[in-house]
Amino acid sequence: MACLLLAFCAVLLAFRDGLGHGAPQQQWLGDLLGLAGGAAWGLTTVVIRSTSLGRLSAEKLLFYQVAVSSLALPAVSLALGEQWVWAWSGFAAVSMALQIVVGAFASYLAWMWLLGHYPATRISVFVFVTPVFALLIGALWLGEAVTLNLVLAMALVAVGITLVNRRAVS
Numbered sequence: 001m002a003c004l005l006l007a008f009c010a011v012l013l014a015f016r017d018g019l020g021h022g023a024p025q026q027q028w029l030g031d032l033l034g035l036a037g038g039a040a041w042g043l044t045t046v047v048i049r050s051t052s053l054g055r056l057s058a059e060k061l062l063f064y065q066v067a068v069s070s071l072a073l074p075a076v077s078l079a080l081g082e083q084w085v086w087a088w089s090g091f092a093a094v095s096m097a098l099q100i101v102v103g104a105f106a107s108y109l110a111w112m113w114l115l116g117h118y119p120a121t122r123i124s125v126f127v128f129v130t131p132v133f134a135l136l137i138g139a140l141w142l143g144e145a146v147t148l149n150l151v152l153a154m155a156l157v158a159v160g161i162t163l164v165n166r167r168a169v170s
Contacts, residue, residue, distance in 0.1 A: 007128040007160030014132045014153035034131055042127060048112075049120045058112035066104065095141070122165065128157050 015031045044065075048054050053061060077084070088096070114123050132153050139146050 002163075006163070007157050010153040010156030010160060011128055011131050013149050013156065014135050016149050034134070038127065038131060041130075042124070045115065045120060045124065045127075048115055054116065058109055058116055061112045062105070062109050065108070126161060128160065132157050 015034075048061065056064075114126075132150070135150055136146065136154065138144070139150070
């Protein structure tokens with residue numbers, strides 16, 4: 001339990017920079033939504049592992065999730081009155097392509113495969129890697145500074161993962 005707490009505190013440390021001075025006033029909302037997304041991902045993992053969905057192939061499971069999201073999310077966007085912009089810059093198009101291929105396809109496919117082959121208790125700690133690496137990759141992609149807090153957070157998450165997996169093996 002202490003190992004998971006260490007990894008969780010590391011994620012909070014990574015978000016600390018956004019809560020400091022000079023951050024946009026609404027940045028906390030983005031951080032909160034990121035944490036809510038992580039909680040929803042955790043709930044998805046529990047549902048998959050505790051139902052017959054866990055017996056589906058990783059590819060089929062990913063297809064079902066993407067299909068439902070592709071139908072539901074535009075409807076939610078319209079219901080919220082969001083404006084859709086169809087004129088994208090080259091940077092926006094490449095960013096979207098990377099998010100689709102790496103973020104929504106490769107990483108989730110790997111996660112679904114791991115869920116089908118390893119106990120959730122051993123791999124669930126890797127969920128803490130997601131927000132920290134998302135911050136790192138986002139900073140590098142957008143040319144932002146990689147702060148000491150982010151580097152420390154990555155190190156603490158790595159220590160937490162190592163300790164959890166050592167205890168699981170013992």
